[in-house]
Amino acid sequence: MAAKADLVILNGKVLTMDSARPRASAVALAGGLILAVGSTEDIRALAAPGARVIDAAGGTVMPGFIDSHVHLFQGSAALEFMDMSGAETADEAARTIRAYAGANPDEPMIFAVSTIYGLMDGRNPTRHDLDAILSDRPLALLSPDIHTVWANTLALRQAGLLHGAPVPEGSVIVMEAGGNATGELQETGAFGPILKLNRTGGRDMLGYVTGTEPEPPATEEERAADRRLIAKGLDHAASHGITTMHNMDGNFYQLELLSDLDASGDLKCRMQVPFHLKNYDPLDRLEEAAEMHRRYTGDRVWSGRVKMFMDGVIDTHTAWMTRPYPGTDTVGEPVFEPEHFNEACRRIDAAGLQISVHSIGDLATRRVLDGYAAARAANGRRDARHRIEHIEVIHPDxxxxxxxxxVVASLQPRHSALGDYFPLIPQGTLLHDDQYPYAFAWQRIRDTGTPVIFSTDWPVIPVDPMRSIQCAVAPLDPGAPWDVRPQSLMDTLASYTSGNAWVEFNEGRKGQLVPGQMGDVVVLTHDIEALAPDQIHTARAMVTICGGQITYSG
Structure with a gap:
């Protein structure tokens, strides 16, 4: 007797992401796996008595989205911290901060996310600006890219940063002429002490700031609070059709919390968590990465990857460039020195682990490529699938x-200045005219035959695949010196599904609607192929299914 389905999806526009059978109208699932794809009539006949029946009503049905670059714990916390994304002027910032502070009298530090650069009517805030808004409570504002914090005097004093402090290479406490901090803290080595003042004690960003474990260890009450917070973030991601996420920061603590959620049935998305190697870490710490890989190997929570940073971000001139930023004599600064980085790559590759490296500037990307070349020269060529994250500017050579x-290019379409989230880069400010065609050059990279995968980098931008898909397919076109090259819808969808399954070494197991693969599916409210490119964002997740279980329905 033929197997029967416990869940069927009918009347859809099914995109299987399988070239052998790219389209269908219905999908059947059984035991957490894809059972069959076919016509609505044939799939209806496979439904067991009592099977769950979902009417897609003409909407797209496709593999669940895999967001291959997120910061889950930070994104989860950001859902509850003060949101500054609507504040674009000094007056709006003051109103937002004072209203939040008044409504949250017990908050140990007023901490905000998504604070734009140039908040003070075109310039970045100083501690004096923030003191004028709120001086009697610690206050810190985090930039959207998670690379800069602006703090008031009280927060700086409590964190031990007011008079400066030693910081790792690549991090900066910006100082006043008089010897005190201005309030601007660039990169994690500078602002890490500030984060310990907020309500999470900085545990939400510990895997990003240091990659180490909470010290002292989290209490059971703190662990319960952190599990609740992460579960909220997983629910939020599932509501956008996401079934898997690749975390870009990590420690054993996060893996333990995720495993707890999995055991209790509250893990709404599959999660990969890396080991985070910092530039000041002894390379012997890589044994911890190997232990993560040995200990966490499941389909729902696993490791097997090492994350590093090579530079910062363009906005603060900390992205590492091949020539000085326009009107300056600075090229940025590397996080790792070349031979230190090359040796790290050799050791990680020799251990059979995958590498992800944050690289924004063109010289940073060149040095990451040098490190991967050094690993290949030492260890031989293998199917490593090492990744470079972001590649916002690349030299044509x-x-x-x-x-x-x-190399795998891990890109975020909505990071682009040609998207709908961040402002355009005016000529003569951050890029030279001949760099514009190679900035956010997603299609140029794809045209080389390089595998391209997509993600959001949540909470840098919202964890909404549809907005990112639209930014790839229908970018803004401001004209010269930009060279705008839209990507096709099907290439873009593959970069969010089958491509992301491939980069995690799960091709043939997920990322396609093919019998026997994992039952990870999203049903959209619209037929995405019928929408105008600039209307793709109107399609939302109607139902999300992970492992055959409905994780969102709305």
Whole structure:
């Protein structure tokens, strides 16, 4: 007797992401796996008595989205911290901060996320600006890219930063002429002490700031609070059709919390968590990465990857460039020195682990490629699928090296200044005119044959795949010196599904609607192929299914 389905999805526009059978109208699931795809009539006949029946009503049905670059714990916490995304002027900032502070009298520090650069009517805030808004309570504002914090005097004093402090290479406490901090803290090595003042004690960003464990260890009450927070973030991601996420910061603590949620049935998305190697870490710490990989190997919570940073961000001139930023004599600063980085790559690769490296500037990307080349020269060529995260600017000489070294380009379409979230980059400010065609050059990279995968980098931007898909397919076109090259819808969807399954070494097991693969599916409210490119964002997740279980319905 043929197997029967415990869940069927009928009347859909099914995109299987399988070239052998790209389209259908219905999908059947059984035991957490895809059972069959086919016509609505045939799939209806497979439904067991009492099976769950979902009417897609003409909406797209496709593999669940895999967001291959997120910061889950931070994103979860950001759902509850003060949101500054609507404040674009000094007056709006003051109103937002004072209203939140008044409504939250017990908050140990007023901490905000999504604070724009240039908040003080075109310039970044100083501690004096923030003191004028709120001086009697610690106050800190985190930039959207999670690379800069602006703090008031009380927060700086409590964190031991008011008079400066030693920081790792690549981090900066910006100082006043008189010897005190201005309030601007660039990169994690500078602002890490500030985060300990907030209500989470900084545990939400510990895997990002240091990659180490809570010290002292989290109490059971703190662990319960952190599990609740992460569960909220997982629910939020599932509401956007996401079934898997690749975390970009990590420690054993997060893996323990996720495993607890999995055991209690509250893990709404599959999660990969890396080991985070900092530039000041002894390379012997890589044994912890190997232990993570040995200990966490499931389909729902696993490791197997090491994350590093090579530079910062363009906005603060901390992205590492091949030549000085316009009108300056600075090229940014590397986080890792070349030989230190190369040796890290050699050791990680020799251990059979995957590498992800944050790289924004063109010189940073060149040095990451050099590190991957060093690993190959030492260990031989293997199917490593090492990744470079972001690649916001690339030198044309390095484009062919991506393919030559079998590198995966891990990109975020909505990070682009040609998207709908961040402002355009005016000429003569952050980029030279001849760099514009190689900034956010997603299609140029794809045209080399380099595998391209997509993500959001939540909470840098909202964890909404549809907005990112629209930014890839229908970017803004401000004209020269930009060279705008939209991507096709199907390439973009593959970069959010089958491509992301491939990069985690799960091709043939997930990322396609093919019998026998994991039952991870999203049903959209619209037929995405019928929407105008600039209307793709109107499609939302109607139902999300992970492992055959409905994780969102709305």
């Amino acid at each position: 390095d484009l062919p090296r991506l393919k030559e070294l079998d």
